[in-house]
Amino acid sequence: MATETEPQTDRETESLTLVQAVQDGLRTEMERDEDVLVMGEDVGKNGGVFRATEGLYDQFGEERVIDTPLAESGIVGTAIGMAAYGLRPVAEMQFMGFIYPAFDQIVSHAARLRTRSRGRFTCPLVVRAPYGGGIRAPEHHSESTEAMFVHQPGLKVVVPSTPADTKGLLTSAIRDPDPVLFLEPKLIYRAFREDVPVDSYEVPLGEAAVRREGSDVSVFTWGAMTRPTLEAADNLADEVDVEVVDLRTLSPLDDDTILDSFKKTGRAAVVHEAPKTGGLAGEITATIQEEALLYQEAPIERITGFDTPFPLYALEDYYLPEAARIEDGIRRAAGF
Numbered sequence: 001m002a003t004e005t006e007p008q009t010d011r012e013t014e015s016l017t018l019v020q021a022v023q024d025g026l027r028t029e030m031e032r033d034e035d036v037l038v039m040g041e042d043v044g045k046n047g048g049v050f051r052a053t054e055g056l057y058d059q060f061g062e063e064r065v066i067d068t069p070l071a072e073s074g075i076v077g078t079a080i081g082m083a084a085y086g087l088r089p090v091a092e093m094q095f096m097g098f099i100y101p102a103f104d105q106i107v108s109h110a111a112r113l114r115t116r117s118r119g120r121f122t123c124p125l126v127v128r129a130p131y132g133g134g135i136r137a138p139e140h141h142s143e144s145t146e147a148m149f150v151h152q153p154g155l156k157v158v159v160p161s162t163p164a165d166t167k168g169l170l171t172s173a174i175r176d177p178d179p180v181l182f183l184e185p186k187l188i189y190r191a192f193r194e195d196v197p198v199d200s201y202e203v204p205l206g207e208a209a210v211r212r213e214g215s216d217v218s219v220f221t222w223g224a225m226t227r228p229t230l231e232a233a234d235n236l237a238d239e240v241d242v243e244v245v246d247l248r249t250l251s252p253l254d255d256d257t258i259l260d261s262f263k264k265t266g267r268a269a270v271v272h273e274a275p276k277t278g279g280l281a282g283e284i285t286a287t288i289q290e291e292a293l294l295y296q297e298a299p300i301e302r303i304t305g306f307d308t309p310f311p312l313y314a315l316e317d318y319y320l321p322e323a324a325r326i327e328d329g330i331r332r333a334a335g336f
Contacts (some may be wrong), residue, residue: 040092097140134187168203214243
């Protein structure tokens with residue numbers, strides 16, 4: 001089947017939130033390919049804790065929309081077996097903070113199946129997980145630990161930031177022959193709407209998107225942090241010309257777009273809500289300094305969450321990078 005590319009302007013569209021785009025992406029792929037199925041806790045009759053699978057049970061039935069026990073390791077382990085036999089399961093973790101019982105299955109088995117079998121088997125599995133903070137959730141519901149999974153060879157890690165990208169990236173993830181961790185920033189599940197093509201299309205994995213052209217400072221970000229980063233860039237428009245790059249895929253990273261942007265500006269900042277130590281900002285900074293050191297005009301700023309457990313309620317807004325803190329970081333990167 002010919003590969004569809006990113007959405008075209010002449011297509012029929014509908015206005016969707018990000019979580020509705022998840023549901024629409026699942027639905028269109030399940031209609032296209034009968035090997036695609038959805039499984040997880042409460043994904044069936046209940047439609048998922050965030051209603052991301054709402055309506056799928058009624059349309060496709062219990063054999064393709066499977067309610068599972070509360071056992072993350074069992075969910076992913078079963079999905080790996082299904083994928084090895086040629087199905088394309090999409091396994092949902094209710095929250096990223098619940099994914100750790102399945103960590104061994106993901107990194108020790110799903111990510112290694114192609115290598116372990118010397119290419120005889122692949123694992124076309126998608127593990128979906130709402131992630132990140134901002135919704136006043138209790139402990140274990142707001143983690144942003146994407147770096148733990150980016151470290152694992154054989155596993156792709158994807159984080160959308162818009163509804164249109166969400167549907168296209170999820171389509172690409174489902175069609176990919178290898179396992180993909182698809183992280184959905186729940187802070188922006190229903191924060192805004194966007195026109196999304198009604199039909200099926202792919203947004204390629206491993207390709208960043210330049211959301212705002214600029215010449216003075218490059219800012220790299222992803223997921224829910226894309227919107228406050230764009231807000232900060234617009235607020236600083238009279239002071240500094242900021243380029244904003246939404247990475248979209250964290251593994252593999254789009255090094256070419258990162259380096260091209262940095263070579264143009266010579267200055268950079270990285271924004272993510274995960275803790276600073278061991279976060280992806282360090283990897284991006286190292287890549288820039290290995291490949292483009294002679295273009296660097298100032299230290300690279302890391303604008304991140306703090307090296308603490310994710311806080312509850314009152315301190316949540318302080319923990320997450322917001323536009324004012326991002327503006328301060330960009331000013332430092334610009335030398336102000």
